[in-house]
Amino acid sequence: MISSVTVCNGCCCGRVDRGNKPVPIDELKQSWKDNDLNNDVKLRISTCLGPCSKKNVSILKVGQSRIWLGLLGEDTHYEALVDWAKNISKNPSDSDLPDILKPLQFTP
Numbered sequence: 001m002i003s004s005v006t007v008c009n010g011c012c013c014g015r016v017d018r019g020n021k022p023v024p025i026d027e028l029k030q031s032w033k034d035n036d037l038n039n040d041v042k043l044r045i046s047t048c049l050g051p052c053s054k055k056n057v058s059i060l061k062v063g064q065s066r067i068w069l070g071l072l073g074e075d076t077h078y079e080a081l082v083d084w085a086k087n088i089s090k091n092p093s094d095s096d097l098p099d100i101l102k103p104l105q106f107t108p
């Protein structure tokens, strides 16, 4: 099953000059490398995904299903994205969100 994490770094998400929280792109890429995740879970850094009011936005994909997350702002949120990716790379049928991410889920 193909999985991916798409992290928005577009016109609003991550734009600290607009008062938004930064997106830790380098740290995410490093974590993907350190945990050898690239073969199982693609990390994509994206331009605007659409729902800018939910900045910062990410989409977790497992097969055909998508989980939209918004209002990512803390380091712990991004660490949880890494945890989710680590888990799904080992257990492809377990796409449960870490607790800290559950309240951030939304329907676009």
Ligand code: FES
Pocket (backbone or CB within 6 Å): 008, 009, 010, 011, 012, 013, 047, 048, 049, 050, 051, 052, 053, 055, 056, 057
């Ligand atoms: S810039 Fe991220 S959703 Fe628009």
